[in-house]
Amino acid sequence: MDMKRAYYEDIELFKSGTILFWTIVLLVALFTLPLISSNYYLYLFNLIMVHVILAVGLNILVGSTGQISLGHAGFFAIGAYATVLLMTKLSIPFFPALILAAFIAAFFGFILGLPALRLEGPYLTIATLAFGLAIMHIIGHTEIFGGRSGLRAPELNIGIPQFGWNFSLTTDLSKYYLILIITIGMVLAAINILKTKVGRAFVAIRDSDIAAEVIGINLTIYKTLSFAVSAFYAGIAGGLFAFVLGFFDPVTFNMFLSIYFLVMIVVGGLGSIMGSITGAAFITYLMYALFKNIRDVPYLGEFLVNISQRWLSITGMDNLSAIALGLVMIGIMIFEPMGFFGVWIRIKKYWKTWPF
Amino acid sequence: MPFEQLLVEGLAMGACYGLFGLAVVIIYKTSEVINFGAGEMAMFSTFIVFHLLTFYNCPFWLALLSAIIFAAVLGVLVQYIFLRPAKNPTLLSLIVITLGVEMLLMGFASWKWGAEQQEFSLPISYMITYEPIEGFIISQWALAVFIIAAIVVAFLYFFFNHTNLGTAMRATQQNKHAAKIMGINTDRVFAFSWAFSSVIGLIAAVLLTAKTILDPQFMLEPFLKAFAAAVLGGLMSIPGVLIGGAIMGLLENFFGYAWPVWKPITAFLVIVLMLCVRPSGLFAKHWVKKV
Numbered sequence: 001m002d003m004k005r006a007y008y009e010d011i012e013l014f015k016s017g018t019i020l021f022w023t024i025v026l027l028v029a030l031f032t033l034p035l036i037s038s039n040y041y042l043y044l045f046n047l048i049m050v051h052v053i054l055a056v057g058l059n060i061l062v063g064s065t066g067q068i069s070l071g072h073a074g075f076f077a078i079g080a081y082a083t084v085l086l087m088t089k090l091s092i093p094f095f096p097a098l099i100l101a102a103f104i105a106a107f108f109g110f111i112l113g114l115p116a117l118r119l120e121g122p123y124l125t126i127a128t129l130a131f132g133l134a135i136m137h138i139i140g141h142t143e144i145f146g147g148r149s150g151l152r153a154p155e156l157n158i159g160i161p162q163f164g165w166n167f168s169l170t171t172d173l174s175k176y177y178l179i180l181i182i183t184i185g186m187v188l189a190a191i192n193i194l195k196t197k198v199g200r201a202f203v204a205i206r207d208s209d210i211a212a213e214v215i216g217i218n219l220t221i222y223k224t225l226s227f228a229v230s231a232f233y234a235g236i237a238g239g240l241f242a243f244v245l246g247f248f249d250p251v252t253f254n255m256f257l258s259i260y261f262l263v264m265i266v267v268g269g270l271g272s273i274m275g276s277i278t279g280a281a282f283i284t285y286l287m288y289a290l291f292k293n294i295r296d297v298p299y300l301g302e303f304l305v306n307i308s309q310r311w312l313s314i315t316g317m318d319n320l321s322a323i324a325l326g327l328v329m330i331g332i333m334i335f336e337p338m339g340f341f342g343v344w345i346r347i348k349k350y351w352k353t354w355p356f
Numbered sequence: 357m358p359f360e361q362l363l364v365e366g367l368a369m370g371a372c373y374g375l376f377g378l379a380v381v382i383i384y385k386t387s388e389v390i391n392f393g394a395g396e397m398a399m400f401s402t403f404i405v406f407h408l409l410t411f412y413n414c415p416f417w418l419a420l421l422s423a424i425i426f427a428a429v430l431g432v433l434v435q436y437i438f439l440r441p442a443k444n445p446t447l448l449s450l451i452v453i454t455l456g457v458e459m460l461l462m463g464f465a466s467w468k469w470g471a472e473q474q475e476f477s478l479p480i481s482y483m484i485t486y487e488p489i490e491g492f493i494i495s496q497w498a499l500a501v502f503i504i505a506a507i508v509v510a511f512l513y514f515f516f517n518h519t520n521l522g523t524a525m526r527a528t529q530q531n532k533h534a535a536k537i538m539g540i541n542t543d544r545v546f547a548f549s550w551a552f553s554s555v556i557g558l559i560a561a562v563l564l565t566a567k568t569i570l571d572p573q574f575m576l577e578p579f580l581k582a583f584a585a586a587v588l589g590g591l592m593s594i595p596g597v598l599i600g601g602a603i604m605g606l607l608e609n610f611f612g613y614a615w616p617v618w619k620p621i622t623a624f625l626v627i628v629l630m631l632c633v634r635p636s637g638l639f640a641k642h643w644v645k646k647v
Contacts, residue, residue, distance in 0.1 A: 068448055115628060118635045121447050122390045126587050127631060129580065130624040137621045255576070259455055266452050312468045319466040326460030333449045333456070334441045 057233020063271035066206030071132035077253035079238025102235035109231025113224030150249025269341020291321035368498035370605020376560035376582035393457035395579025398557035431554030590637030
């Protein structure tokens with residue numbers, strides 16, 4: 001659509017003044033948002049941003065490198081548990097703990113990347129699924145991880161307590177700003193990774209790994225690197241998720257969470273950063289806000305309650321979210337396999353070439 | 357528990373996984389779709405048996421028969437409504453669609469029957485045991501599993517090798533376009549394979565309810581194990597999936613006896629290690645990718 005005349009045009013962050021303008025508008029909106037929204041919505045926004053970090057990382061793996069993972073809840077759990085345990089057991093300050101936890105997750109990503117060198121398609125799916133389940137079981141049966149009863153996150157102190165610098169973030173508002181800044185940093189990093197040699201190697205592997213190997217891309221390095229980068233993002237997201245939730249147990253990180261993550265990037269659009277962000281926001285809103293409170297929606301809520309009472313069961317009404325998610329997954333795949341990003345491209349194309 | 361009993365129970369469990377793995381393999385053989393919704397399709401049909409038994413006091417055979425018809429219709433409908441409209445689907449979009457089917461069915465089942473565990477009594481029990489040879493104890497359940505598995509496998513063998521529809525299914529698997537040219541209605545072949553798979557899944561799930569509880573999530577782990585068994589067998593061969601299921605069941609039973617805490621994952625780890633050694637499964641012919 002847009003012709004590029006120089007290498008610099010391909011790697012610059014903002015392709016045009018319009019994009020720069022709207023990015024600034026979005027950032028200003030995000031920073032001023034807490035002034036007008038209630039505490040509950042701040043909690044929701046925190047969850048959304050955590051999922052955005054994870055979705056961006058997962059999209060590097062699935063969308064850009066073409067390796068399917070159904071085990072990202074495992075990396076997410078590693079991030080959450082490692083951050084909290086490093087802080088409580090070894091009393092490491094928050095930021096080093098978070099980064100260390102992300103590196104632990106990345107190490108596990110590297111380990112999972114090794115079988116991925118030989119497996120593909122359905123075989124890789126079962127391997128990653130098994131990884132996610134194994135992590136959940138190991139956490140659930142080991143004393144140090146709190147076992148089945150779960151862990152409580154400590155106070156979020158972003159200072160260094162050893163030196164007497166204490167900055168405790170207790171409200172959702174202060175956590176919002178912390179997570180917002182980290183999210184912006186992570187998203188920027190992802191955009192830039194995809195524009196470097198590494199990112200182009202990932203895309204080449206996705207399009208054809210044999211062709212990529214022929215032109216001199218070391219598959220061993222880049223496939224494991226893709227897993228590690230993706231797991232690093234999941235680790236950061238998990239560490240923040242622990243403090244957003246405050247309390248978590250192994251069941252929080254079950255297989256369905258991995259499916260939700262996959263749905264986020266599929267709904268948003270594979271291989272697109274903006275797509276991961278919108279997809280994560282949409283699915284999180286659907287799961288944590290809309291269907292938690294479906295009873296309060298006018299007309300529709302009453303209608304569903306009536307149906308439940310007459311034919312189905314009223315206690316099972318919370319499972320509407322699973323039904324809706326299933327329909328979204330199938331619908332997006334049938335009607336718009338590129339997700340929101342595909343819709344956006346189509347709209348853009350329509351207006352650019354308008355009279356024709 | 358004595359060694360022989362561990363062996364027999366493990367093999368019976370393995371036969372269940374193998375049967376259920378067949379449900380995965382049949383679909384993969386014809387349409388190259390991994391059906392992640394297989395577990396939930398079987399679960400939903402099992403709930404139909406349960407519903408007919410508890411709320412309408414049907415005799416067991418009638419309930420099972422109705423559920424088998426329901427399962428066949430469900431399989432055809434899922435294929436017809438959800439998979440057929442997808443245009444040029446990639447592997448990932450097929451996985452997402454079948455995962456969507458899984459979420460959809462699980463959501464409906466929990467909405468209808470609630471998330472709590474239900475009482476479900478099979479006419480066969482693993483508490484009743486026989487001792488045909490001194491020291492060799494076999495439960496009624498294990499015996500029933502072996503007989504039913506043998507019947508299903510014999511039927512499938514006959515079906516794939518000696519009927520027109522079975523031959524058409526194999527032809528479709530080998531080359532869809534050539535099969536079309538030969539006058540095979542491939543869409544109908546897909547629909548039939550989904551119906552078959554759904555019915556076999558139901559039979560395996562009903563057999564498994566004797567060992568587990570009945571709730572909307574009860575087929576999750578068996579599905580994953582059956583899937584692992586199918587992958588072990590190479591996803592394409594019917595004897596392969598049965599042997600894979602047997603390995604899975606035996607591993608699980610012996611590991612479960614030695615380290616009960618790690619029972620759910622040990623088998624998986626072994627499978628992943630095995631896959632690293634032989635990526636295309638134990639029994640598939642070596643598979644070379646076309647560039």
